Amino acid sequence: GDSVTQMEGPVTLSEEAFLTINCTYTATGYPSLFWYVQYPGEGLQLLLKATKADDKGSNKGFEATYRKETTSFHLEKGSVQVSDSAVYFCAQLPNTGFQKLVFGTGTRLLVSP
Amino acid sequence: DVKVTQSSRYLVKRTGEKVFLECVQDMDHENMFWYRQDPGLGLRLIYFSYDVKMKEKGDIPEGYSVSREKKERFSLILESASTNQTSMYLCASSPTGQGESQPQHFGDGTRLSIL
Numbered sequence: 001g002d003s004v005t006q007m008e009g010p011v012t013l014s015e016e017a018f019l020t021i022n023c024t025y026t027a028t029g030y031p032s033l034f035w036y037v038q039y040p041g042e043g044l045q046l047l048l049k050a051t052k053a054d055d056k057g058s059n060k061g062f063e064a065t066y067r068k069e070t071t072s073f074h075l076e077k078g079s080v081q082v083s084d085s086a087v088y089f090c091a092q093l094p095n096t097g098f099q100k101l102v103f104g105t106g107t108r109l110l111v112s113p
Numbered sequence: 114d115v116k117v118t119q120s121s122r123y124l125v126k127r128t129g130e131k132v133f134l135e136c137v138q139d140m141d142h143e144n145m146f147w148y149r150q151d152p153g154l155g156l157r158l159i160y161f162s163y164d165v166k167m168k169e170k171g172d173i174p175e176g177y178s179v180s181r182e183k184k185e186r187f188s189l190i191l192e193s194a195s196t197n198q199t200s201m202y203l204c205a206s207s208p209t210g211q212g213e214s215q216p217q218h219f220g221d222g223t224r225l226s227i228l
Contacts, residue, residue: 034216043117043203043219044156089155093216100146100171101217105155 002027006090006104013080013111021075021107023064023090031092033057033066033073034101038087047075047088085111116140117220119204125226132191134223136204143209145187146217147171147179150201162187163209194227201225 007022025031032051036044048057053068062077073090090104120135138145144163148156148171158171160179168179176198180188187206191198201224205217 036219041221043221044205045219046216049216100158100161103156105153 002031002092002094002102004090004092004102004104006088006107009087009106009108011107011109013109015082015111015113016079017111019075019077019080019084019109021088021090021109023073023075023104025071025073025090025092025102027071027092027094029095030068031094033064034091034093035062035064035073035075036089036091036103038089038106040086044089080109080111082111082113085109117204117206117218119202119220119223121223122221123224123226125228126191126194127228128194128196130191130194132194132225132227134189134191134202134204134225136187136189136220137185138187138206138218139185140206140208140218141184142206142218143184144207144217145181146205146207147177147187147189148203148205149173150203150222156203159189196227199225199227 004025034049035047037047038044048059050057050066056065064075087106087108089106091101116139118137126132146161147159157173162168162181178190203222204220207215207217
């Protein structure tokens with residue numbers, strides 16, 4: 001069935017370091033792909049999305065490119081801040097049938113000053 | 114902006130109680146969802162609804178039921194609460210896609226403890 005695999009955390013970085021959080025998916029078709037972020041004590045917020053191959057989603061300095069050939073959607077940011085500390089979820093939305101999101105297990109990012 | 118409001122941020126109940134979690138969205142979305150979030154397991158879908166009075170089981174419906182009498186409101190019911198239902202519960206809504214997959218919008222969650 002459809003699934004999403006994320007790298008296990010926590011990912012611990014110093015402020016201004018480069019961030020990569022890996023995400024790969026398995027799907028029968030060509031899903032839309034999302035990154036959600038969950039700050040402490042809050043619900044999930046949509047961070048960025050991509051709906052077709054080679055699309056690049058971007059927001060708040062974060063980027064991710066839909067790579068069909070490697071079935072990946074890795075999240076990157078050039079210079080992280082302490083305020084980026086949160087849990088990041090990769091998700092896919094199949095483009096057929098009812099639109100149910102399939103989530104990865106989440107990756108916690110901890111950024112220290 | 115879309116607003117999804119969950120009635121309680123924190124809730125403590127006792128084993129065997131009937132528990133109601135309420136969720137309201139203000140954007141006239143057709144679809145609504147209930148998830149639970151547990152460490153190491155990510156988000157798991159309990160139930161969802163694509164229209165008023167319609168409901169579908171998600172991946173882990175056992176021990177839960179739902180109610181959707183109005184389009185804006187989606188209630189999750191724990192018929193007889195048990196300690197293994199202690200968790201964070203998240204509600205979400207989304208519009209029906211029109212040529213493009215529509216993201217889900219989430220509430221802030223209800224942290225439920227069953228003693």
